[in-house]
Amino acid sequence: METLQPDDPRELGSYRLLRRLGAGGMGRVYLARSPGGRTVAVKVVRPDLASDADFRARFRHEAEIAKAVSGRFTAPVVDADPEAALPWLATSYVLGPDLTDVVAAHGALPERTVRALAAGLAAALQEVHAAGLVHRDLKPSNVLLAADGPRVIDFGIARAVDGSRMTQTGVVVGSPGYMSPEQAQGHDVGTAGDVFSLGAVIAFAATGRGAFGDGSSSHASLLYQVVHGEPDLTGVPQSLLGLVRACLMKDPAQRPTPAQIVASLAPQGVEPVLQDWLPSAVASTIATHAAGILDLEAPDSAPAAAAFGPAPTITAGPAATGNAAQTPGGYPSGPPTPGYGSAPTPGYGHQPGAPTAPAGPAHGGPGTPLSGTVRLGEPATGRSRRRVLGLALGAAAGVAAVGGGTAWWLGQNGNGSDSPSDAAGRGGTGEPAGERFTTPPPGVAPQPLWHKTAAEDGTSPQVPLLTHDGLLLVSGDPLVAYDVKTGTARWSKKDACRPGEPLLFRGGKVYLADGDYDGVLVALDVTSGEEVWRSRLGKGVTVESTIAIDDKNVYVTANDHGESRSATQYRTAVAAISHTTGKKVWLQKRDWGTRDYDVQGSVSGKYLVYADSNENLTVRDTATGAQLWTKKIGDDWSWQPTIAGGLVLLPGEELTAVDADTGDTVWTLSPDGRRGFRNPTAIDGVLYVSDDDDGVWAVNARTGRRKWLCDDLEVEGPETFLRVGSSLYGATGSLGGGIVALEAASGTVRWVYDDNKNNGEPWQVAISGNRLLATHGPEVYALPAV
Numbered sequence: 001m002e003t004l005q006p007d008d009p010r011e012l013g014s015y016r017l018l019r020r021l022g023a024g025g026m027g028r029v030y031l032a033r034s035p036g037g038r039t040v041a042v043k044v045v046r047p048d049l050a051s052d053a054d055f056r057a058r059f060r061h062e063a064e065i066a067k068a069v070s071g072r073f074t075a076p077v078v079d080a081d082p083e084a085a086l087p088w089l090a091t092s093y094v095l096g097p098d099l100t101d102v103v104a105a106h107g108a109l110p111e112r113t114v115r116a117l118a119a120g121l122a123a124a125l126q127e128v129h130a131a132g133l134v135h136r137d138l139k140p141s142n143v144l145l146a147a148d149g150p151r152v153i154d155f156g157i158a159r160a161v162d163g164s165r166m167t168q169t170g171v172v173v174g175s176p177g178y179m180s181p182e183q184a185q186g187h188d189v190g191t192a193g194d195v196f197s198l199g200a201v202i203a204f205a206a207t208g209r210g211a212f213g214d215g216s217s218s219h220a221s222l223l224y225q226v227v228h229g230e231p232d233l234t235g236v237p238q239s240l241l242g243l244v245r246a247c248l249m250k251d252p253a254q255r256p257t258p259a260q261i262v263a264s265l266a267p268q269g270v271e272p273v274l275q276d277w278l279p280s281a282v283a284s285t286i287a288t289h290a291a292g293i294l295d296l297e298a299p300d301s302a303p304a305a306a307a308f309g310p311a312p313t314i315t316a317g318p319a320a321t322g323n324a325a326q327t328p329g330g331y332p333s334g335p336p337t338p339g340y341g342s343a344p345t346p347g348y349g350h351q352p353g354a355p356t357a358p359a360g361p362a363h364g365g366p367g368t369p370l371s372g373t374v375r376l377g378e379p380a381t382g383r384s385r386r387r388v389l390g391l392a393l394g395a396a397a398g399v400a401a402v403g404g405g406t407a408w409w410l411g412q413n414g415n416g417s418d419s420p421s422d423a424a425g426r427g428g429t430g431e432p433a434g435e436r437f438t439t440p441p442p443g444v445a446p447q448p449l450w451h452k453t454a455a456e457d458g459t460s461p462q463v464p465l466l467t468h469d470g471l472l473l474v475s476g477d478p479l480v481a482y483d484v485k486t487g488t489a490r491w492s493k494k495d496a497c498r499p500g501e502p503l504l505f506r507g508g509k510v511y512l513a514d515g516d517y518d519g520v521l522v523a524l525d526v527t528s529g530e531e532v533w534r535s536r537l538g539k540g541v542t543v544e545s546t547i548a549i550d551d552k553n554v555y556v557t558a559n560d561h562g563e564s565r566s567a568t569q570y571r572t573a574v575a576a577i578s579h580t581t582g583k584k585v586w587l588q589k590r591d592w593g594t595r596d597y598d599v600q601g602s603v604s605g606k607y608l609v610y611a612d613s614n615e616n617l618t619v620r621d622t623a624t625g626a627q628l629w630t631k632k633i634g635d636d637w638s639w640q641p642t643i644a645g646g647l648v649l650l651p652g653e654e655l656t657a658v659d660a661d662t663g664d665t666v667w668t669l670s671p672d673g674r675r676g677f678r679n680p681t682a683i684d685g686v687l688y689v690s691d692d693d694d695g696v697w698a699v700n701a702r703t704g705r706r707k708w709l710c711d712d713l714e715v716e717g718p719e720t721f722l723r724v725g726s727s728l729y730g731a732t733g734s735l736g737g738g739i740v741a742l743e744a745a746s747g748t749v750r751w752v753y754d755d756n757k758n759n760g761e762p763w764q765v766a767i768s769g770n771r772l773l774a775t776h777g778p779e780v781y782a783l784p785a786v
Helices: 053-067 099-106 111-130 158-167 191-207 219-228 238-247 258-265 280-294 385-397
Strands: 015-023 027-033 039-045 077-081 088-092 143-146 149-152 450-453 462-468 471-475 479-483 489-493 504-506 509-513 521-525 531-535 541-549 553-560 571-578 584-589 599-604 607-612 616-621 627-632 642-644 647-650 655-659 665-669 681-683 686-690 696-700 706-710 720-724 727-731 739-743 749-753 763-768 771-776 779-784
Touching: 015 039, 053 077, 099 143, 099 191, 099 280, 111 143, 111 149, 111 191, 111 238, 111 258, 143 280, 191 238, 191 258, 238 258, 238 749, 462 504, 462 763, 462 771, 471 763, 471 779, 504 541, 509 541, 541 571, 541 607, 553 584, 553 599, 599 642, 616 647, 642 681, 681 720, 686 727, 720 763, 727 763
Parallel strands: 541 599
Antiparallel strands: 015 027, 027 039, 039 088, 077 088, 143 149, 450 779, 462 471, 471 479, 479 489, 504 509, 509 521, 521 531, 541 553, 553 571, 571 584, 599 607, 607 616, 616 627, 642 647, 647 655, 655 665, 681 686, 686 696, 696 706, 720 727, 727 739, 739 749, 763 771, 771 779
16 A cells, blocks of 8 residues: 555545555556545556547446445445546445455464355355356455455456457466466356356465465466366365365366355355354454554545554555456556556455345344444544444454354254164155255265264263164263254263163164163163163173164173183173063073174174174074074174175175075175275165275175275275265264265265364264264264255
C-alpha cells in the first residue's frame, strides 16, 4: 500500500481515494471510501485500454453481470462507470489478508480451517457461476480471509479481460499451477475449471505449497505438471484427500460440482463451520490489518502524517514477472502503460459486513448482522470504525466451535427403527423414517453424525461391535449401549464383561462371558442392560469365552478344573448352551493338542469352526459337538475362521478352501506375485479379502475365481468387511487407514474416512439401518452409510 501520488485522482465518482493498493495489467487499484463510510477497492482502466472500443463494450457488459454477484463469499462489484474517460469499477473491500500472505506468515492451516475454507470457496463459486461467470483465475492471492469467512475476489472482470484473446494461438490466461488442464491447453473453460483451481487452492492451504510445484518452478514446468503430472498431496489430511483428488481430476466431467462440495463439507449450512474458523494467530493478524485500514483518512483531510504514524504495511505479494496472466485482471494484449506498475492487486473485495440476516427471532430481529460480521455504513454516533470492528471480532471470537462433525445429513425426525446386520455382514434395511443421506461425490468421505470418546476411566473399548434396534453395544468396562442417532448412552453396565469380550445377539438378548470371572454365561436384555439369566456348565466347569451363536445355541469355550490336580493346568472344553433356556445342550472335551484357551470361531449350519492359539483349526457338529476333524493351520492363528457354502476359507500364502466335512482342499487361489492373503469375509457367496500388499480382492467362494482386484488404496487393507446395498465397507487395522468404502460390484474406491488419531488400535465397523457405527480405540463414530 502506498500513499497517493500527485498524478493520482482524489475522487472517482462519489468515492474519496485513500491509498494506492497496487496495479495490475488492467490498471491501477485504489483504496477508497464512500460518503457513508463504506471501504471499497476501485480499479481504474489503463488509458490504452480505455481507448479500445471493444474492450469498453466487454467491460460494460461484464460489469453489469458482475453486479449481480452479491453473495456471502464473494467481493461484489458495488459501482462502476464504464463511460468515464478512464472507466472504473468499485468492489467491496475485505478487511483481511490473502491466503498467500497468511500461509507465508503462519504456515499450513489446520484441518478444521481448511475444511471451512473449502466450504466457503465452493459456496463462492456457486455464487459466481449462478451469475453466468467463470472465474478462470482462482488462486491463493485471490482468496481473502476475513473473521467471518473467506472471500473470492477478481471475478468481476474475468470475461472482460479475456475477451477474444481466448482464441489467440499460444495465449494462456490464468495462473500456472492453479489453472485447469483444459485452460492450460487453451481449450474452452467451464465451471469445472474453477473446481480444479479450488482443489489446488485447498491443497496449498493444507500443505503450504503448490500441488504442482512452487515459485521456483518455471511457468512451462507448472503447466506441464498440471496437464500431464500428478499432484503432490503429501500432507493433505486424510479426511480431505479424496475431495482434493476429485477436484484435481484431469477430466472435467469427473470433478464434483461446487454444490456437491458444499453439501459434503457443510450440509447444515456453511455458517456453522465458519464459527471460530481461524487459528487465533491468524485472527489476530486480521484484526490488526483491519484496524489499520479503518483508521485511514483521505490525504487532504488527514492531520499531519507524524500524528498518525506511517500507513499500515500490507504485503501485496510477489511482483509480476511481465506475464500479465500472473497479474489479477491481467490483459496481455500489449505491455502495461508506463506508470501503472506490475505488482499484483492485493486485498480488495467484500467488506467484512456480510448481508444482513432476514428478520425473525432466530437472527435477533430485523437488520441484525450475521454472527461475527460488521457493517461499515454510516458509523453510529460516538463510535469509531475501529470500535465497531472490535465489537465484531470479539463476537466472532466468542462463539464456540461446533462440537462433533457434520455429515451428508439432510434431516431427521427421530422416528423409525433400525435393524441389525445379519451374520453375513449385510446391512439392515430399516432406514429411520424421515432421515435420508445424499451420496457424496467420488473421493469425498462423509463426516461423522456424532462422535464420542468412550472409557474415560482409561479402559478402551475393543471388539466387537453389536447393533440392534437403534443401539450400538461396545464391549469394554463399562459395557455401554449408545443410541445410534444421537450417541447418547442409553445404558451402561460396570463389570459386565472383560474388555474385548465377544458380544453375541439373538432374540432380544445379548450373551457374554461374565466380567467377574465367575465362569458363567450371562444373558442381558439388549434394550435395558438388565440381566435375564445366568448359566453354569456344572461343578468345576467354568465358561471362558463365547465363540459363536446360531438360531438355537450359544457356543462357548470352557475350563474343566476337576480332572487336574494342578492349579495351573486345566482340561479345556467346548460347550453349547441353549439361548432360550440357558441350559447346557452338550459339553465336549478338546484334544490335548488344541487345549489352549484362546479361540476365535464361526458357525454355519451344522458346522462349528474355530481356531486356537496352538495353531489348530477344528470343525465340530453343532448338534452333538462331535469333532469332525482338526488340522494345523500355520503360524498365524489370530483370525476369525470363515465358512461359506460348506467350505472353510483359510488365509495364508494362498487363499485356500477346504471341505467342511473332511478338511480336504477344494481349491486354492494364488496372489499372482503379491504377498499372502489375510482372513476373508463371506457375503452372499462372495469373499472379500485383503492381501499383504493392501490390495482388496473379491473372489467367488464356490470356484475360487477372482472377480476383481482393487489396488488403489493408499491405506492399510481392511481386515473386516460388510456390505450395504451397492457399497462395500471395510475396517482397517492399527497401522493406518480407517473406514474404506468401495463399489461392491467393481472394487472402485469411493472414499476413506480417517480420524487422524494414531492410537495403535484397529478400526471396527457395524451397521444399523443407514448408519455406519465405527470405533477406533476409545473413539466412537456414527457415519452415514452412503
